[in-house]
Amino acid sequence: MAGAALVEIRDLAVAFDRTPALRGVSLSIGKGESLGLVGESGCGKSVTWLAALGLLPGKARVTGSVRLAGQEILHAPPATLDRVRGGRVAMIFQDPASSLNPVHRIGRQVTEALQLHRGLSGAAAREEARRLLDQVGMPDARRRLDAYPHELSGGQNQRVMIAIALAGQPELLVADEPTTALDVTIQAQILTLLAEIRRDTGMALVLISHDLGVIAETCERVCVMYAGRIVEETRTERLFAAPSHPYAQGLMAALPPIHGPRRPLAAIPGSVPEPWAMPPGCAFAPRCPRHVAACDAAPPPLVAVTPGHCAACIRPGAVSARAPLSPELLPA
Amino acid sequence: MTPLLEARELVRRYSMRRGMLGRPVEVRAVNGVTLRLEAGRTLGLVGESGCGKSTTGRMVLGLEAPDEGDVQFEGAPMPPPGSLPWRRQRARMQMVYQDPLGALDRRLPIGVQVAEPLQIHGLPADATRVHALLRQVGLRPDQAERYPHELSGGQRQRAVLARALATDPVLLVCDEPISALDVSIQAQVMNLLVELQQQRGIALLFISHDLRAVRQMSHRVAVMYLGRIVEEGEPDAVLHDPAHPYAQALVSAIPDPTRRGNRIVLQGDPPNPAARPSGCAFHPRCPLAVSLCARQAPALKPRPGDGRLVACHVAQGEAAPMRKAA
Ligand SMILES: Nc1ncnc2c1ncn2[C@@H]1O[C@H](COP(=O)(O)OP(=O)(O)OP(=O)(O)O)[C@@H](O)[C@H]1O
Numbered sequence: 001m002a003g004a005a006l007v008e009i010r011d012l013a014v015a016f017d018r019t020p021a022l023r024g025v026s027l028s029i030g031k032g033e034s035l036g037l038v039g040e041s042g043c044g045k046s047v048t049w050l051a052a053l054g055l056l057p058g059k060a061r062v063t064g065s066v067r068l069a070g071q072e073i074l075h076a077p078p079a080t081l082d083r084v085r086g087g088r089v090a091m092i093f094q095d096p097a098s099s100l101n102p103v104h105r106i107g108r109q110v111t112e113a114l115q116l117h118r119g120l121s122g123a124a125a126r127e128e129a130r131r132l133l134d135q136v137g138m139p140d141a142r143r144r145l146d147a148y149p150h151e152l153s154g155g156q157n158q159r160v161m162i163a164i165a166l167a168g169q170p171e172l173l174v175a176d177e178p179t180t181a182l183d184v185t186i187q188a189q190i191l192t193l194l195a196e197i198r199r200d201t202g203m204a205l206v207l208i209s210h211d212l213g214v215i216a217e218t219c220e221r222v223c224v225m226y227a228g229r230i231v232e233e234t235r236t237e238r239l240f241a242a243p244s245h246p247y248a249q250g251l252m253a254a255l256p257p258i259h260g261p262r263r264p265l266a267a268i269p270g271s272v273p274e275p276w277a278m279p280p281g282c283a284f285a286p287r288c289p290r291h292v293a294a295c296d297a298a299p300p301p302l303v304a305v306t307p308g309h310c311a312a313c314i315r316p317g318a319v320s321a322r323a324p325l326s327p328e329l330l331p332a
Numbered sequence: 333m334t335p336l337l338e339a340r341e342l343v344r345r346y347s348m349r350r351g352m353l354g355r356p357v358e359v360r361a362v363n364g365v366t367l368r369l370e371a372g373r374t375l376g377l378v379g380e381s382g383c384g385k386s387t388t389g390r391m392v393l394g395l396e397a398p399d400e401g402d403v404q405f406e407g408a409p410m411p412p413p414g415s416l417p418w419r420r421q422r423a424r425m426q427m428v429y430q431d432p433l434g435a436l437d438r439r440l441p442i443g444v445q446v447a448e449p450l451q452i453h454g455l456p457a458d459a460t461r462v463h464a465l466l467r468q469v470g471l472r473p474d475q476a477e478r479y480p481h482e483l484s485g486g487q488r489q490r491a492v493l494a495r496a497l498a499t500d501p502v503l504l505v506c507d508e509p510i511s512a513l514d515v516s517i518q519a520q521v522m523n524l525l526v527e528l529q530q531q532r533g534i535a536l537l538f539i540s541h542d543l544r545a546v547r548q549m550s551h552r553v554a555v556m557y558l559g560r561i562v563e564e565g566e567p568d569a570v571l572h573d574p575a576h577p578y579a580q581a582l583v584s585a586i587p588d589p590t591r592r593g594n595r596i597v598l599q600g601d602p603p604n605p606a607a608r609p610s611g612c613a614f615h616p617r618c619p620l621a622v623s624l625c626a627r628q629a630p631a632l633k634p635r636p637g638d639g640r641l642v643a644c645h646v647a648q649g650e651a652a653p654m655r656k657a658a
């Protein structure tokens with residue numbers, strides 16, 4: 001697997017103003033593979049890829065290694081990175097409305113990407129832009145080429161971002177919450193489209209999402225992150241059948257059910273520790289139902305619990321029993 | 333009892349121009365929406381992306397005037413925008429937006445932005461109050477100094493929520509309030525919203541694509557399609573046994589960790605509000621459509637039998653379904 005890796009990230013660490021945000025992340029994606037990234041808001045999912053692609057502000061201190069098909073791209077010269085970004089590796093950013101340029105029509109923003117990465121211009125670029133917008137399910141695509149971002153709904157802007165990302169025919173698409181602003185039927189359509197493109201072109205996909213259902217249906221492998229580290233990594237069906245790290249177990253338990261009685265949700269109590277006051281041992285320890293003194297000795301390494309299933313926990317496995325919250329918090 | 337909020341037959345049109353010389357085309361973003369909301373209750377609003385949910389939310393808050401129809405708040409029509417009563421009323425109703433980065437001012441630390449509505453409405457805006465608001469949504473007081481781009485997506489959304497709660501509103505329009513949050517924080521925010529609702533009787537218009545979240549939060553659910561409400565009822569009735577074919581497609585597409593692959597995908601083109609199909613707007617994509625559906629728009633009315641509000645000739649028994657080959 002290591003030899004065939006398309007992207008290989010090793011010990012990637014990021015600090016802002018000396019405060020660490022990413023504390024050593026290692027992961028690899030094979031050609032054509034789909035990897036899901038889930039985890040607490042603020043745990044570093046976006047920063048991992050912004051750092052890998054050289055998109056963080058200058059004050060960010062980034063260390064480690066990021067190889068694209070064997071070639072180091074971390075701290076590569078801007079010219080190299082410009083060719084990689086949007087070309088071999090494309091990224092769909094969170095907050096679609098603010099990643100689009102508000103003063104340019106969306107058609108121009110798509111054709112710019114086509115010009116830059118595929119050398120298309122004029123009528124050919126415009127026609128290809130229309131085809132891409134059609135492909136991502138934009139109603140009335142031809143006319144919407146002339147719309148400004150504020151004239152589109154949240155989900156429509158998100159589809160423009162997806163079209164721009166696909167414009168460069170990337171080998172790897174990093175999609176940061178690509179379907180959060182979309183209703184489930186369009187979401188299903190986009191996920192089907194991404195699956196088709198992957199099948200036809202062998203594009204690899206990194207999907208960052210809070211939606212465990214979307215991850216389950218789209219990704220072969222998942223990494224669960226917490227406080228700047230990967231705490232669990234395994235095949236997707238395995239994570240849902242037998243999560244091992246208590247944080248991953250907590251995530252599964254917090255999902256609102258679609259059937260059965262409505263109760264207050266089993267939110268994981270507490271919050272992520274302050275970045276400058278990290279516990280000496282496991283970062284999840286203060287919130288962990290299985291916490292023992294040994295957890296505070298050192299951050300637990302990511303080790304195999306079964307072949308192909310790794311967790312960073314010294315007491316992996318057992319399913320945690322959580323006391324239900326007070327029932328008076330129900331919608332009547 | 334007078335409902336807190338009542339909107340009748342709201343219509344909102346935008347005009348969209350193709351090219352510099354193109355003829356402007358009318359987009360009917362909202363096309364006859366009627367809804368009511370009682371104090372302390374939650375109405376969940378779901379539907380296809382672009383069907384007019386956010387536009388409806390902006391109109392009920394008086395941020396945008398409807399082209400037709402009217403909105404009543406506590407039994408009185410909306411005061412004219414900009415007037416003193418309007419400003420006073422604005423403090424009592426707040427919006428939580430879909431795109432937190434767009435909703436925040438990127439040049440100001442979030443603590444300043446949380447204090448802003450307090451200052452505008454002449455309320456105490458000291459650090460203690462700001463820190464309490466931040467804590468209430470699960471942010472740390474020290475994060476008051478951070479600029480929006482220095483926070484994660486979820487942290488930004490919590491800042492937006494803290495700002496919305498600052499003036500103690502009685503109505504909160506939440507437009508995708510939790511989509512940027514991870515499941516565990518989503519659970520915290522939903523529990524928090526329900527708790528605040530019970531303590532203070534806040535009414536919520538909860539716009540979301542996440543049907544699990546909508547079920548968790550809502551007392552009633554309305555399903556929109558191309559500018560209209562096509563079905564409305566109790567959450568479990570609508571989400572477990574949807575009557576409208578669009579609602580059925582929506583429910584069938586709920587992502588489920590226990591299912592992999594093969595979800596039902598709606599056929600046909602996504603709807604275009606600039607060229608509404610005749611009759612029922614859903615008929616070109618509807619597996620059950622009959623000729624009546626292309627001719628006549630169905631009204632939203634109680635279904636014989638169980639009284640479910642649904643706008644569909646077939647569900648109403650006014651036409652026999654025709655099964656197209658799959
Ligand atoms: N430019 C920046 N300056 C300072 N801190 C930053 C900056 N960008 C991100 N951070 C911090 O780095 C951490 C990781 O942020 P990141 O955006 O990667 O989170 P995330 O996992 O993507 O969360 P979410 O799911 O909410 O999007 C957060 O604590 C965030 O506040």
Ligand SMILES: Nc1ncnc2c1ncn2[C@@H]1O[C@H](COP(=O)(O)OP(=O)(O)OP(=O)(O)O)[C@@H](O)[C@H]1O
Pocket residue numbers: 150151152153154155156181182183346347348359360361362380381382383384385386387388430605
């Ligand atoms: N200022 C505008 N000018 C032209 N068209 C607009 C404008 N604002 C919204 N629209 C159109 O009105 C329709 C409804 O938009 P709205 O934002 O209300 O949808 P929505 O249901 O909130 O969608 P989403 O779930 O994607 O956020 C869309 O087709 C959109 O393109």
Ligand SMILES: [Mg+2]
Pocket residue numbers: 045046047094176484485
């Ligand atoms: Mg992020």
Ligand SMILES: [Mg+2]
Pocket residue numbers: 153154155385386387430507
């Ligand atoms: Mg919207």
